[in-house]
Each structure stands twice: as structure tokens, then as C-alpha cells.
Amino acid sequence: MTNPEGRFGVHGGQYVPETLMNAINELDEAYAFYKSDPAFQAELHDLLNNYAGRPSLLYFAERMTRDLGGAKVYLKREDLNHTGAHKINNVLGQALLAKKMGKKRLIAETGAGQHGVATATAAALLDMECEVFMGRKDTERQALNVYRMRLLGAKVHPVDSGTATLKDAVSETMREWTNRVADTHYCLGSVMGPHPFPTIVRDFQAVISQEIKSQMLEREGRLPNAVLACVGGGSNAIGTFYHFIDDEDVRLIGCEAAGRGIDTLETAATVNTGSLGIFHGMKSYFCQDEYGQISPVYSISAGLDYPGVGPEHAWLHDIGRAEYVPVTDDEAVDAFEYLSRTEGIIPAIESSHALAHAMKIVPDMDKSDIVVVTLSGRGDKDVAAIARYRGEDLHE
Amino acid sequence: MSKTDITRAFAGGKAFIPFVTCGDPNIETTAAVVRALAEAGAAIIELGIPFSDPTAEGPVIQNANVRALAGGTTTDTVFDLVRDLRAGRPGADGTFAAAPVTTPFVFMTYANVVFHYGIERFCQRMVEVGVDGLILPEVPLEEKDEFASVCAQHDLAFISLVAPTSAGRIQAIAREAEGFVYLVSSLGTTGMRDTFATDLDAIVAQIREATDVPIAIGFGISTPDQARTMAAKADGVIVGSAIVAQAAEAASPAQAANTLGAYAKAMVEAVR
Numbered sequence: 001m002t003n004p005e006g007r008f009g010v011h012g013g014q015y016v017p018e019t020l021m022n023a024i025n026e027l028d029e030a031y032a033f034y035k036s037d038p039a040f041q042a043e044l045h046d047l048l049n050n051y052a053g054r055p056s057l058l059y060f061a062e063r064m065t066r067d068l069g070g071a072k073v074y075l076k077r078e079d080l081n082h083t084g085a086h087k088i089n090n091v092l093g094q095a096l097l098a099k100k101m102g103k104k105r106l107i108a109e110t111g112a113g114q115h116g117v118a119t120a121t122a123a124a125l126l127d128m129e130c131e132v133f134m135g136r137k138d139t140e141r142q143a144l145n146v147y148r149m150r151l152l153g154a155k156v157h158p159v160d161s162g163t164a165t166l167k168d169a170v171s172e173t174m175r176e177w178t179n180r181v182a183d184t185h186y187c188l189g190s191v192m193g194p195h196p197f198p199t200i201v202r203d204f205q206a207v208i209s210q211e212i213k214s215q216m217l218e219r220e221g222r223l224p225n226a227v228l229a230c231v232g233g234g235s236n237a238i239g240t241f242y243h244f245i246d247d248e249d250v251r252l253i254g255c256e257a258a259g260r261g262i263d264t265l266e267t268a269a270t271v272n273t274g275s276l277g278i279f280h281g282m283k284s285y286f287c288q289d290e291y292g293q294i295s296p297v298y299s300i301s302a303g304l305d306y307p308g309v310g311p312e313h314a315w316l317h318d319i320g321r322a323e324y325v326p327v328t329d330d331e332a333v334d335a336f337e338y339l340s341r342t343e344g345i346i347p348a349i350e351s352s353h354a355l356a357h358a359m360k361i362v363p364d365m366d367k368s369d370i371v372v373v374t375l376s377g378r379g380d381k382d383v384a385a386i387a388r389y390r391g392e393d394l395h396e
Numbered sequence: 397m398s399k400t401d402i403t404r405a406f407a408g409g410k411a412f413i414p415f416v417t418c419g420d421p422n423i424e425t426t427a428a429v430v431r432a433l434a435e436a437g438a439a440i441i442e443l444g445i446p447f448s449d450p451t452a453e454g455p456v457i458q459n460a461n462v463r464a465l466a467g468g469t470t471t472d473t474v475f476d477l478v479r480d481l482r483a484g485r486p487g488a489d490g491t492f493a494a495a496p497v498t499t500p501f502v503f504m505t506y507a508n509v510v511f512h513y514g515i516e517r518f519c520q521r522m523v524e525v526g527v528d529g530l531i532l533p534e535v536p537l538e539e540k541d542e543f544a545s546v547c548a549q550h551d552l553a554f555i556s557l558v559a560p561t562s563a564g565r566i567q568a569i570a571r572e573a574e575g576f577v578y579l580v581s582s583l584g585t586t587g588m589r590d591t592f593a594t595d596l597d598a599i600v601a602q603i604r605e606a607t608d609v610p611i612a613i614g615f616g617i618s619t620p621d622q623a624r625t626m627a628a629k630a631d632g633v634i635v636g637s638a639i640v641a642q643a644a645e646a647a648s649p650a651q652a653a654n655t656l657g658a659y660a661k662a663m664v665e666a667v668r
Binding site: 013014015016017019020022023161162167168171174175178179180181182186274276277278279280281286288290291292293294378 | 448458505
């Protein structure tokens with residue numbers, strides 16, 4: 001889908017300081033080589049299957065299906081991956097690539113901490129140094145993940161600038177990369193940033209839709225009517241969509257974090273409330289004010305609390321191929337609790353946004369219809385925060 | 397005013413190019429400081445339009461951006477500031493000399509500030525108020541056309557940066573350079589430091605092979621000694637964080653102007 005300049009329609013590009021241009025061009029060239037290198041692919045495949053636990057299950061949520069009374073609901077269980085989220089798919093790919101490029105150190109941003117944990121994990125496995133940048137506010141709401149990263153041997157830097165959340169963690173990691181670029185790879189966690197990151201991360205996450213497709217054909221002998229995933233930067237969503245983009249009968253639904261609602265300022269629903277801009281290396285949609293100042297966004301979910309969206313999603317929105325819908329904190333928390341009780345699966349609060357939208361549309365669909373919801377991560381990390389949301393005095 | 401004014405600013409000897417974050421701590425201080433810098437002999441003045449997420453800046457200028465935005469500074473406020481400086485109007489408290497400032501100005505800001513304003517509209521306003529060039533630190537050679545082509549239509553210089561990590565790209569960047577080449581002194585973000593990249597002389601030589609456009613070295617320079625050393629390597633030096641830090645600490649616009657006027661005189665002397 002990428003044209004030679006790393007564009008998705010008008011979106012994408014390489015808006016980074018000159019200091020980083022050779023590094024991202026070098027990455028682009030290395031990736032072009034290794035993506036068609038059978039030895040690299042075999043090594044990655046082995047890591048994904050024998051270390052991360054792929055393929056992940058496509059689970060028929062029978063009780064949820066019966067309860068909602070409409071389409072059949074399948075859950076793509078990325079929460080069952082090693083480290084508990086889809087993030088490991090991308091991280092193993094990038095870390096292996098970085099290692100092949102001779103890099104000795106990985107740096108990464110993290111929001112909820114899942115990408116930081118995955119990066120720290122890959123660094124431990126591949127014997128690389130690792131430093132993770134995380135907004136101070138997020139280090140507080142996801143304290144367990146901070147300790148997890150340290151346990152894995154990573155250094156965690158709390159970021160105090162700006163809103164002290166994911167956006168600022170990305171800015172700070174970019175700054176650190178300009179500081180020390182020769183031996184360091186920036187292991188970006190989503191389908192965002194400058195080219196080639198949106199393409200590399202998408203390719204490593206595309207395994208999600210590749211598996212859904214073959215598992216669905218095997219189980220049902222047909223494709224689903226709709227696939228749903230939550231969208232912050234959009235990596236699990238692009239992974240869920242990618243192999244269905246050409247299957248025009250499959251609806252692609254991205255669920256954005258609306259926070260307290262898209263008619264409030266406390267929202268992170270970029271496609272629904274943002275406008276075209278240039279930030280964090282890419283042209284895409286961003287939440288911003290009348291002078292192009294990036295908005296301080298809000299969501300209960302640290303992983304979706306980002307004012308931009310990946311350029312390929314912006315393009316899929318422009319051409320009308322994918323739909324992007326807002327889901328509020330309240331709806332996501334309800335879905336979090338619903339899945340826990342109904343299926344015995346505690347989903348990440350991020351993934352709960354996709355579940356919440358499924359709960360809205362499934363009852364109105366035909367019983368012969370099928371939807372797939374990607375459970376991008378597990379909810380253990382969110383339990384204390386949800387308890388507090390419900391008024392309980394529970395701290396980790 | 398036009399892009400040729402920028403290149404001409406180097407004709408009188410090595411150039412001292414100070415940077416200020418507009419609106420930090422307030423627009424009156426910026427106006428007073430810019431006048432003082434011009435009177436002290438600055439060859440060109442870089443005016444920073446604040447941005448919420450300045451990814452190329454170190455902590456000093458990051459914090460200046462935060463303060464400027466919190467104080468209500470907008471892109472239009474900065475355009476008005478330049479208009480007033482060019483017209484020679486006094487600052488808001490009426491205490492400043494009213495002589496028009498004729499020193500060339502360049503804007504330094506972030507791509508989204510210009511893009512969101514509308515590139516064409518932004519460049520038109522630059523011409524109307526009297527700004528001669530534009531620096532966007534996260535718009536490299538690969539992405540510059542969208543901005544540089546509009547600047548060219550308005551006879552504005554789109555200023556390119558070369559970094560210590562630019563090996564293999566230096567001549568391609570230099571061949572298209574306008575106004576001056578901004579040579580980044582070291583890795584990392586802006587901010588005062590003690591050590592600089594070791595191969596600056598070799599980079600300068602490569603730039604000179606491709607262009608006659610002057611070269612100014614920036615990032616990290618704060619003392620007259622550093623300025624003297626760097627000026628000897630190129631055609632000018634750019635100083636940002638050291639000025640921003642002093643402006644932020646000043647008790648009043650007049651005090652900021654006094655302090656920075658004296659500092660700028662010492663730096664102008666040092667680079668000669």
C-alpha cells in the first residue's frame with residue numbers, strides 16, 4: 001500500500017530532524033533486504049511460534065454470542081501471546097532486524113507499558129540494552145508494568161514534559177534517538193512515525209489478519225462480515241485489517257477512545273475529532289487547536305491516549321475503506337466487566353473499546369453473520385485502575 | 397526584505413545569530429530583547445514561534461515554548477510582534493526606542509505550525525510583516541518541497557540543516573541551500589553543552605564544494621570562547637538556549653534587554 005516515498009495517499013512521509021535521516025534510510029534499506037530474506041523470516045517465524053506462542057487462538061465466544069442474540073462473535077486472542085498483548089509481534093520483528101543491523105541498544109516509548117514490556121523482553125532475549133520512555137502519569141497508572149520492565153533489565157525513564165503521557169514519551173524517545181543514533185534502534189510501538197515505521201510495524205502485525213483469515217476459513221468456510229479492533233496509533237487494528245483490505249465485503253471497524261465523549265475536550269478520538277497535520281514524523285490526522293498546537297488528549301486507557309493516528313488508517317478513512325467509531329470510557333469499562341463475567345476473559349481496557357462497539361452492533365446483525373474482535377491484550381494491568389473507576393480504594 | 401538580505405547579512409564579517417522564543421516570558425520582553433540584540437550588532441535574528449511539542453529542543457527551549465503558549469502567545473501574536481518591530485512602534489509599556497528594526501529575521505518553528513496556518517497564507521504573512529526566511533527543523537531534504545516551493549514564490553529563504561550524521565547527504569542538501577546552511581554542531585537536541593562534533597571542519601569543506609551560501613553553526617554554543625572557536629570554522633554562529641535562559645530569568649523587559657544587549661555585544665566581538 002505504500003508508494004515509494006512512504007505515503008498512504010497524502011499521509012505518511014518522513015518529517016524528522018536531519019540528524020535521523022541516515023538512520024531511517026538505513027532502516028528502510030535493511031528492512032527491504034531482510035523482509036525477503038528467507039533466513040530472517042525463518043528466524044522470526046521461529047521466535048513467534050516457539051517463544052511468543054503463535055498462532056494465537058481464534059476463540060468462538062459462544063456465551064457472548066447467545067447473550068447478544070445477533071452475529072456470531074469470535075475473539076482473536078492476542079492477549080494470550082507472551083507478554084500479554086499483540087505488541088510482541090512487532091517487537092520481535094524489529095529487535096531481530098536491529099540485531100541484524102548491528103545495533104546494540106533498543107529505545108522505546110510506551111503508554112500502557114505493554115510495548116515497553118515487550119521491548120524489554122526482546123532485549124533480554126536477544127542480549128541488547130534497553131531504555132524505555134514512559135509518561136510520568138502513565139508510570140503511576142501502570143506501576144506494575146514499570147517494575148516488570150525493570151525486572152527484565154530495562155531502564156525506565158519517566159517523562160515529565162507536556163502532558164506526561166504517550167505523546168510526550170514518543171517525543172522524548174525521538175530526542176534520545178538524536179542523542180545516540182549510531183548503535184541504537186528506536187523500536188517504535190505503533191504504525192506511526194516517519195516512513196518506514198508505519199510499513200514495518202504493519203507488516204509485523206499483519207500476522208493477526210493472516211491468521212484470522214485462515215482460521216476463519218477453516219472454522220466457518222467463509223470470511224467474517226466485520227473485523228473490529230481498537231485504535232490508538234493503530235497497530236493491532238492495521239494488523240487485524242491488513243489481509244482483509246482487498247476483501248471489500250469485510251467491514252473494517254476501528255474503535256477510537258472517546259474518553260468522556262467526542263463533544264468534550266477530554267477525548268482521544270483522532271479520526272472523529274482531529275484534522276490533517278504534521279507531527280511525530282508523519283502527516284496524518286491529529287487532535288490540535290486552531291494554531292496547530294497538539295491537544296492534550298484524554299482516555300481512561302493509557303494505550304489509546306494519543307493525539308494522532310497512523311497514516312495508513314488516515315488513508316483508509318479517506319478512501320472510505322475502514323470506519324472509525326468513538327467509544328467512551330464508560331462503554332469500555334462496561335465491556336471490560338461484561339467479558340470478564342460472560343466469557344471468563346479479562347480484556348485490556350484498550351481492547352475493551354473494540355468489544356464495546358461489538359456489543360452495540362452485534363445484536364442488530366443477522367445470526368448468520370460473523371464478527372471478529374481482536375483482543376489486543378489482557379486486562380491484568382488494568383484491574384486496579386478499573387476498581388478505582390468503580391469507586392474502590394484499590395492500589396497496586 | 398527578502399532572502400538575499402539573509403545572505404548579505406554575512407557580508408560584514410562573521411555573523412552572530414541569536415535565537416529567541418517569542419512570547420517567553422511575555423511578548424513585551426521578546427520585543428525589548430530583539431531590539432537590544434539588533435542594536436548590539438546581531439547579523440540575523442531567529443524568532444521562534446512556540447509549538448506544543450518541540451521535538452528538536454532540549455529542556456531550556458522546551459520550557460520556553462510551554463511558558464509562551466501558557467501566556468497566550470499564538471502564531472498571529474508573533475506576526476504582530478514582527479510587524480511592530482519593523483514599523484518601529486514602541487512596546488506595550490512604551491519604554492522602548494521606536495526605531496524600526498532592520499536586521500533580517502528568520503522564523504524557526506515546527507512544520508505543523510506552518511502547515512495548519514496554511515503554507516501559502518503563512519508565507520504571505522511573512523512577507524507582509526517582514527520576515528526573510530524559515531527554518532523547520534523536522535522538515536528534511538525529502539520533505540522540503542511542500543514548504544520550500546511556496547517560500548520560493550515569495551522570495552523567502554527556506555533554510556536547510558546539515559547534521560554531523562549527514563554523511564552522503566551533505567552535498568545534495570548544500571546544492572539546494574538558500575539564505576545560509578544551518579550546520580548542527582553535535583548530536584541531540586538544542587541546549588548548552590561543552591563538547592561538539594569533531595569533524596565539523598570536514599563537513600564545512602564538503603558544504604563549500606557544493607555552494608557559496610554562508611554556513612552558520614548552531615546547537616549548544618553559549619560562551620564567547622565557544623563562539624570564537626565555531627566562528628573560525630564557518631561564517632557565523634547561532635545561539636539559542638543561552639539567550640532563552642537569560643530572557644526567562646530577567647525581572648522585566650528592560651532588564652532582559654540590558655542583560656542580553658551586553659551578552660550579544662560580547663558575542664558579536666567574539667565571532668569577529
